[in-house]
Structures are given as structure tokens and as C-alpha cells.
Amino acid sequence: MDKCTSINETSRKYPPISVRTRECTKSYKVPGTNLTLKKASAVFVPVLGIQSEPEYHAEPDKFDPKRFSPENNAKRHSAACIPFGDGSCACIGLRFGIMQTKFGLTTLLKYFRVTTYQKTKVPLQVNPQNFILSVREGVWLEAERI
Ligand code: HEM
Structure with missing residues (x-):
């Protein structure tokens, strides 16, 4: 299994x-709906929504790095997990x-044992007011020197 599967799974959740924002280059009828996007429409791509969609990721709230095994990667739609974007602007x-x-994680974990501090609310609550994904009331960690 690829060694960065936990990072992939963290980037999915x-x-x-x-x-993500895009502009329609031509008129497009969204399959299975009555909606037609006109040329030059601004489109917001809900990355977090797509990456939390049970149709693409079974039990989406579960942290499961095995989703990113080579076998599972081959089965997944190529745009079902796009934390770094997709297409020509990726x-x-x-x-x-x-x-x-x-590099950052290995440097930190070489010297410290890191656990979540009681002040951290689990499951994490996303702050809807920020464009860059952040957690309401923060993520508090306890670091103990090894
Ligand atoms: C974990 C770290 C990073 C994340 C999550 C990230 C994520 C993204 C995302 C989501 C986009 C927009 C893609 C799209 O619209 O489809 C983007 C674009 C871009 N990123 Fe990153 N990025 C990261 C690190 C970096 C680093 C280290 C560099 C440069 C050394 C970089 C350079 C760029 C550039 C230049 C673009 C614009 C590409 C274009 O418009 O053609 N990114 N990044």
C-alpha cells in the first residue's frame, strides 16, 4: 500500500x-437534472461535498486510509477525490x-508523542465562515517530548 494513504485520507476528509471555482466555456446540461449551465456561468465545485459523498466513499465520516490502496484507487472515479484540484488548473x-x-510530520513525531487535548471537540466541526477549511474552536494537541 502507498505510504501516504493517511495523508490522502486526511485530505479527503x-x-x-x-x-473550487470554474467558468463554463460552453452551455452544459447537467445529467439527470433540468439544469442547463449557460456559457460563462461561474461554477462553484463543492470539493468537501464530493469527498463526503457516500456514493463515492462508503461511510464517508470514517477515517479509513485503506480507501487509497492501489486496488481502491483504480475503482474510484478520478474526480471523486480532488484536494489538489483537477484538470489543467490542478x-x-x-x-x-x-x-x-x-517532512513536517516526521520531524515532529521523531521528538514528540502527540495526542488530542480534551479541549478539542471530536468529531471536528468545520467553520462555515472560512474559505480555507478550518475547525470551529480549533484543534488542540498535547505534545510530550519522547
Ligand atoms: C498540501 C499542500 C497544497 C494543497 C492542498 C494545494 C491545493 C491546491 C489547489 C486545490 C489548487 C487549485 C486547483 C484547481 O483549481 O483545480 C492549487 C493550485 C495551485 N497550487 Fe497548490 N496546493 C498545495 C501546495 C502547493 C505548493 C507547495 C505549491 C508550489 C510550490 C503550489 C502551487 C500551486 C499553483 C501554482 C497553483 C495554480 C495552478 C494553476 O492555476 O494552473 N501548491 N493548489
Whole structure:
């Protein structure tokens, strides 16, 4: 199994940029609806919504890194998990961003045992007022030097 599956699963449950914007380049009828988007319409892509959709991710509230095993990756729709975006405007720093995350975590976890502090409310409550995904009342951690 790929070693960054926990980071992938965290990015699925908590995509830092949880809404994406696009502009329609041509008129488009949304399949299964009466809705037709006109050319030049602004579209908000609800990334957090897509990544929490049970049709694509069984038991979406469950933290399950095994979703990102090579076998499960092959079965999933390519746009069902897009924390770094998709298409021609997708993030060019994807690999660098994942490497930085791994580097930061390994540096921290080498010296500290980290647990959630009692002040952290679980399950986490997303703050709807922020564009960048953040948690209401924050995530409080306790770090004990190893
Ligand atoms: C965990 C870290 C990161 C996350 C979650 C992230 C996420 C994203 C997202 C969601 C987009 C918009 C994609 C779209 O609209 O489809 C984006 C675009 C972009 N990102 Fe990142 N990013 C990260 C790190 C980085 C890093 C480290 C760099 C550069 C070294 C970078 C450079 C860019 C650039 C230049 C774009 C604009 C691409 C374009 O419009 O053509 N990102 N990123």
C-alpha cells in the first residue's frame, strides 16, 4: 500500500481548499437534472461535498486510509477525490506539498508523542465562515517530548 494513504485520507476528509471555482466555456446540461449551465456561468465545485459523498466513499465520516490502496484507487472515479484540484488548473505543487507534509510530520513525531487535548471537540466541526477549511474552536494537541 502507498505510504501516504493517511495523508490522502486526511485530505479527503479535510480538503484545505474545500470549494473550487470554474467558468463554463460552453452551455452544459447537467445529467439527470433540468439544469442547463449557460456559457460563462461561474461554477462553484463543492470539493468537501464530493469527498463526503457516500456514493463515492462508503461511510464517508470514517477515517479509513485503506480507501487509497492501489486496488481502491483504480475503482474510484478520478474526480471523486480532488484536494489538489483537477484538470489543467490542478495544483503544480502536489508532490512538493505532500513531501513537505511528510517532512513536517516526521520531524515532529521523531521528538514528540502527540495526542488530542480534551479541549478539542471530536468529531471536528468545520467553520462555515472560512474559505480555507478550518475547525470551529480549533484543534488542540498535547505534545510530550519522547
Ligand atoms: C498540501 C499542500 C497544497 C494543497 C492542498 C494545494 C491545493 C491546491 C489547489 C486545490 C489548487 C487549485 C486547483 C484547481 O483549481 O483545480 C492549487 C493550485 C495551485 N497550487 Fe497548490 N496546493 C498545495 C501546495 C502547493 C505548493 C507547495 C505549491 C508550489 C510550490 C503550489 C502551487 C500551486 C499553483 C501554482 C497553483 C495554480 C495552478 C494553476 O492555476 O494552473 N501548491 N493548489
